[in-house]
Amino acid sequence: CHGHGQIPWPPSxxxxxxxxxxxxxxxxxxxxxxxxxxxxxxxxPTAMRSMEPDVDGGKYDVYRTSPxxxxxxxxxxxxxxxxxxxHPTSTYANGGTPPKGVVVxxxxxxxxxxxxxAAAASLGPAKWVRGGVAEVAWAMSANHAGGYxxxxxxxxxxxxxxxxxxxxxxxxxxxxxxxxxxxxxxxxFRAVTAEGTYPAGSQxxxxxxxxxxxxxxxxxxxxxxxxxxxxxxxxxxxxQQVNCYAECSGSVASKVAGHCPGKTQFSPTxxxxxxxxxxxxxxxxxxxxxxxxxxxxxxxxxxDYVLSWRWDCEESTQVWxxxxxxxxxxxxxxxxxxxxxxxxxALVPNPGPVSSPAAKxxxxxxxxxxxxxNAAATAFDKNAAGINANVKGCTGWVEFCVxxxxxxxxxxxxxxxxxxxxxxYNQAVAAKASDSKTTTTAATAAKSSSTSLGANVLYLAVSGxxxxxx
Numbered sequence: 001c002h003g004h005g006q007i008p009w010p011p012s013x014x015x016x017x018x019x020x021x022x023x024x025x026x027x028x029x030x031x032x033x034x035x036x037x038x039x040x041x042x043x044x045p046t047a048m049r050s051m052e053p054d055v056d057g058g059k060y061d062v063y064r065t066s067p068x069x070x071x072x073x074x075x076x077x078x079x080x081x082x083x084x085x086x087h088p089t090s091t092y093a094n095g096g097t098p099p100k101g102v103v104v105x106x107x108x109x110x111x112x113x114x115x116x117x118a119a120a121a122s123l124g125p126a127k128w129v130r131g132g133v134a135e136v137a138w139a140m141s142a143n144h145a146g147g148y149x150x151x152x153x154x155x156x157x158x159x160x161x162x163x164x165x166x167x168x169x170x171x172x173x174x175x176x177x178x179x180x181x182x183x184x185x186x187x188x189f190r191a192v193t194a195e196g197t198y199p200a201g202s203q204x205x206x207x208x209x210x211x212x213x214x215x216x217x218x219x220x221x222x223x224x225x226x227x228x229x230x231x232x233x234x235x236x237x238x239x240q241q242v243n244c245y246a247e248c249s250g251s252v253a254s255k256v257a258g259h260c261p262g263k264t265q266f267s268p269t270x271x272x273x274x275x276x277x278x279x280x281x282x283x284x285x286x287x288x289x290x291x292x293x294x295x296x297x298x299x300x301x302x303x304d305y306v307l308s309w310r311w312d313c314e315e316s317t318q319v320w321x322x323x324x325x326x327x328x329x330x331x332x333x334x335x336x337x338x339x340x341x342x343x344x345x346a347l348v349p350n351p352g353p354v355s356s357p358a359a360k361x362x363x364x365x366x367x368x369x370x371x372x373x374n375a376a377a378t379a380f381d382k383n384a385a386g387i388n389a390n391v392k393g394c395t396g397w398v399e400f401c402v403x404x405x406x407x408x409x410x411x412x413x414x415x416x417x418x419x420x421x422x423x424x425y426n427q428a429v430a431a432k433a434s435d436s437k438t439t440t441t442a443a444t445a446a447k448s449s450s451t452s453l454g455a456n457v458l459y460l461a462v463s464g465x466x467x468x469x470x
Contacts, residue, residue, distance in 0.1 A: 012124025028099020035086025068146030081108030183342025212250025254280030
């Protein structure tokens with residue numbers, strides 16, 4: 001359910017992540033991953049768990065085959081940079097779609113190196129000093145928990161997952177940081193393990209942002225994991241179960257405030273202390289990123305490399321990946337983009353967000369600021385060009401918007417945004433009907449009741465194609 005994540009630092013990322021935008025994925029930078037991949041016997045130490053750590057094994061442990069339970073062991077598609085839509089040939093509901101204009105299954109490694117930008121110095125490759133320390137950062141659109149690692153592969157050889165596995169980077173320092181677009185950063189507790197990881201001894205860090213714990217056991221509310229169903233049918237039991245698991249992690253509870261209102265999956269004292277505490281599932285566009293320091297091996301050959309970030313999830317059976325271009329150099333004078341300092345961040349062009357909290361729920365905003373009872377319908381229907389009943393219900397609307405540009409009030413930047421718009425619209429219609437019922441006479445109410453079936457068929461248009469909500 002949109003666990004999408006990306007690299008916003010270094011700025012030489014091939015996928016388009018930008019430190020100014022944090023988790024914003026309106027340009028498709030976070031749609032590169034391996035979907036529905038699992039592991040066998042768990043090898044992760046219990047202390048490193050990120051989901052229901054007190055539920056270990058058996059039917060109640062619904063996360064036992066998730067990639068994070070054996071870090072690095074889950075097989076992935078592509079060359080180590082993710083593939084578009086998460087599968088070589090098939091799309092799936094709940095985020096298993098490619099970026100707009102990209103063929104599903106496209107290998108992320110084939111994306112071009114970042115070009116020079118007229119507004120700044122060349123954004124890549126980043127230049128790291130051999131034997132030194134470099135900063136890297138990732139951001140998440142939704143928090144599927146688990147953990148992550150950074151790896152290198154020489155760019156002039158065969159670039160694939162096997163190559164990256166041979167060159168895991170060790171973390172430097174004792175903490176991660178939450179870094180904001182202006183360069184302000186706050187310490188974030190970092191738990192690192194080299195036990196039970198693959199390759200043996202490789203370092204992995206737990207995702208330091210705890211999801212919410214809205215269910216004592218996800219099994220009790222959602223049941224045992226079902227087999228994924230290919231295609232974009234959002235009404236399948238599997239897709240509903242994916243949403244159920246997400247709700248147990250705070251997809252609803254943390255949506256408004258952007259953090260958990262109550263319990264978290266692991267202790268918040270192991271996360272970020274004080275007023276800058278971070279937690280939750282996401283469903284809002286967090287403007288911050290998670291920054292780490294990594295050690296550049298002193299015996300690394302000089303030259304060009306591809307950097308691979310790999311996030312093995314625990315709340316979902318997904319592995320998210322992005323790549324960036326790195327050149328290893330010998331002196332600090334040659335270094336570039338190795339530190340996400342405020343001065344360095346200021347040199348990165350800010351393209352502006354495609355999705356933003358203000359645009360998340362335009363219908364709710366419209367109805368909150370106007371007394372027009374038809375505000376919701378007006379906001380959605382402004383592009384109407386006719387009536388067509390080909391697209392039905394919220395699930396049909398989400399499917400229709402996949403791969404389309406953001407259209408305020410109609411198609412969101414993500415499937416979750418689009419679904420939220422549809423649900424808000426239906427709520428507005430229901431509220432309008434309720435208000436109308438309480439202010440009319442009994443005769444008028446009876447008349448309204450006799451025409452309710454017709455009123456429940458609402459035609460909307462998106463780019464000339466009308467939508468039917470039932």
